[in-house]
Amino acid sequence: MAALELEGVVKDYAGVRAIHGIDLKVEDGDFCVFVGPSGCGKSTLLRMIAGLEDITGGELRIDRVRVNEQRASERGLAMVFQTYALYPHMTVWENLAFGLENIRTPKAEIKERVTRAARMLQIEEFLGRRPKQLSGGQRQRVAIGRAVVREPRVFLFDEPLSNLDAELRVAMRREISALHRRLGNTMIYVTHDQVEAMTMADRIVVLKAGRVEQYGTPLHLYNEPANQFVAGFIGSPRMNFIDAVVDGTDAGKVTVRDAAGQAYEVSVDGSGISPGQEVTVGIRPEHLEVGGDKGHPVSVQSIEQLGGQSFLYCETPDGTQLTAHFVGQTSMRRGDKAHATFRRSFMHLFRKSDGKALKRLEIGEAAI
């Protein structure tokens, strides 16, 4: 059990800064997910925590103790690799036991721990096999098992599910969550898949280009994204964005107008902006209502009907693409003219200059 603290952590690769001063506190027992686009530094950060990569600057503490100088093996962490990194020349049993043998654990205890982990992960029947003789999902379990037997303070996962097919990924996702509930350890999980992040995390860290964009619970990130990047990254399909200019600010709402002259009312704190300033309006597809004869005119470009839910891809007269998502089926067709309704309690507003979100005053979701 351990809490993890990062303070101003920096990483340079041959003079090029990959991580720009990260401050982060992971509470004991939390399931914390690092999410971000490819190349943003998730793996680098995780490997610095693991001790596989030197920390250029800043401080890393585990249970309040500075561990920057400790070697990977001394930090008491265990890691599950994207490629599994199972030792191909050892049997599953030997793979699980290797780490324990290295610290001279008594034979009986090794046996006990390996058996227990194998039972928990349902890999008992494969203990005599080599990794080559296992399926992807089985390998994944062994890789997790190898971490489990070590009884580490913190589990680290680097995109552990990215080599699995979609169905297996969903199943493994649940298993890892169950594992977390059962063991109660602190876990840090890296992924670029925001669905994984939303479904598994207690807290999510959104990274971009070596910086933390936002840190919080999944719903906090969904409801109150700190900036346009987080808003676009969290949630699927992506949030719709419309460029606009501020028309006026009132108490409790801001009025903006897009290039075609359509007006939108957004319920955000307008104290940070003034009329004439460029902004971006955001609304999630599931909050955009298309149909009826009131609202902003759009034309339907294409439709995806999944039976239980539907996606509408529309275009405004000035060419902005909008996606709408709703439960149920629709009778609309490609080429239909329709109207989109933007409810102000569901809308987000971002400053164009720095992408920062304006504080929402009314949050639609909370009302549901």
Added chain:
Amino acid sequence: MTFASTAVRTVYQAAFNSLERPLLFVQNLVGMRRVAWMFLLPNLVIFGAFTFLPIILNYFYATTGSDAILLSQRPYVGAENFRTLLACKDYLDPNTCQQDIFWRAIHNTAKFVVLQVGLMIVFSLVTALILNRDIVLRGFFRGVFFYPVLLSPVVVALIWKWVLQRYGLLNAGLEEAGLSSVNWLVDANWSFFWIVFVTIWAHMGFYVLILLAGLQAIPSDVYEAAEMDGASKWRVFYRITLPLLTPTMVVVLVLSLIRAVQAFDEIFVLTGGGPGTATTLILHYIYETGFAARPRLFGLAAAASILMAAVLMVLTLLQLAVTRSRAEG
């Protein structure tokens, strides 16, 4: 088998266990950052002592005289050794040179390199082309041509010495066929022929192997396309196989050149450089001058090897350039 593998594993484990503690100590001492040097050290020490240091020392030997091995006892003579080697009225006539054997060796080496490399390439290409065909027992035949590559030069030389001796198999066969026998290794021209032949016999399999790999790297769809175009066999060979094989051929050329310049072992045992100096090559001269003859003229040997090194350097750079352009192309 299981016993053997258990034994190997036990030894392996024991070696590991005995070395781990001291090395862990070193690892902690030097820190993770320099741990790579710990792994490099043994090899680098040996490279240093037996390769890099000698390169420098070679220069000092070449510029000093006398038969002392210790450099401190050797008087400095400047370029004297090189002058001795190069003192020649007519470079085409070794008899006019001060070190006539050196120049004979150079002449012989030049002749040997041209003949041996030329014939080697022709024969290994023919063999590789044939072995690349759809023939049963292909694996067996490949082994046949490769087998002599593994034999030691001394064994190769003795095998042929036994076949070629005055009352040997070859002469018996010739007489059986009604021809007259020849004292192969006593006749100057014949013994030169035989050193070329025997070195080709011994090393051809290696080049066949490389050429075969090159041939097999030519994608088969190229041939199929040519067949669709109705190209004749010879045309396919000239217009497809040969051009696509050229890079491999160049590698073979350069490798065999480097080897031929340094040829020694088989020839030393087969002919001893004779009759006379008819088959004395440059490395043989260096060995004789520096180690076999008394007094040992280390300076002259070192100077000669520097000249040889210059030639090898050019050839190796050529090889590197070729390999690189092949890797990029």
Added chain:
Amino acid sequence: MATVLNFLTRRRGRHGFDLTDWLSWAYLVFGTVLMFGPVLWVVLSSFKTDAALAQYPPTLLPFAAKTVAVEGYDKPLELYRITGGEYQGRHLAEIRRIGLVAQMVDPAEPDKRLKVNIKDRQPEQALAFAVSNYTELFSRFNFARYLWNSVFITVVATVITVLFNSMAAFALAKYKFRGRTAVFLLIIATLMIPPTINLVPIFLVVSKLGMVNSPWGVIWPAVATPTGVFLLRQYMLTIPDDLLDAARMDHASEWRVYWRIVMPLSAPAIAVLTIFSVMWRWNDFLWPLIVLTRSEQFTLQLALNSFQGELQTNWSHLLAMTVLTLLPITFVFAFLQKYITTGIAQSGVK
């Protein structure tokens, strides 16, 4: 017969056998005779007695004169078949030869001496393998000593080569450190400097270290092979770094990472280097010739060379020794041909 011909003329896929196929076959058969023939001839010859070796023209197989023990004679006598004259068709033993006449005796009637013209008799010969050529190598010559020297040098040098080269390759393949490229280039550069051009100064180093006439004088200069480092490094580059990191997370020291993870996973490349190294050291000639001058330190190759250099070449023993020297390599070849050939084809070294 037809099936054999059918088998030999079969080609994968297509049918039909044309002129070029016949030429190819002729070439390959001739090549096989040329490549294996001399070796086989030496093997057969090595079983011949001195008398059979001196016979000209030689017989293919090792024949020796048949002898019989005849009552009243201490030594066994050579047996002849009589082809003409008075005793035609009988088998007689020769007592001695005087000019053109041989004194002979019938083993059945040992008292009677018979005179036979030497033109009328043919020696009776039987296939006889002169194993004594081999056994005497051990009893009369120091063969065991040479064999031990060769085995010692080969085994020790190979173990050290594999160890040192794989350590260096590991460092170059799996660590990032300042000077890595420089070290790698330096090692590659030594590919350009074959030991043959540094004979004199290497000899100085070896003699300074007191290793002249010691197997170590052959072993140490040979163990740091650039070829080996290069070969192993290229192979180790293909081992994923994640595996090493996983081992580090598993509390493995760097040495343990190397020994338990990288070495076992490099087994194919290490096998190739091992085979190469065994071949190199077993076949080494010039350098041992320079360093080892005392005959009790000779390797097999040196012993062979000094044997053949003697004034009166003792072929019977020399041939036996040659066969014993080529035997281990032949076994290696027979069992590991595939390994060796792919290793060479891939790395382009020998």
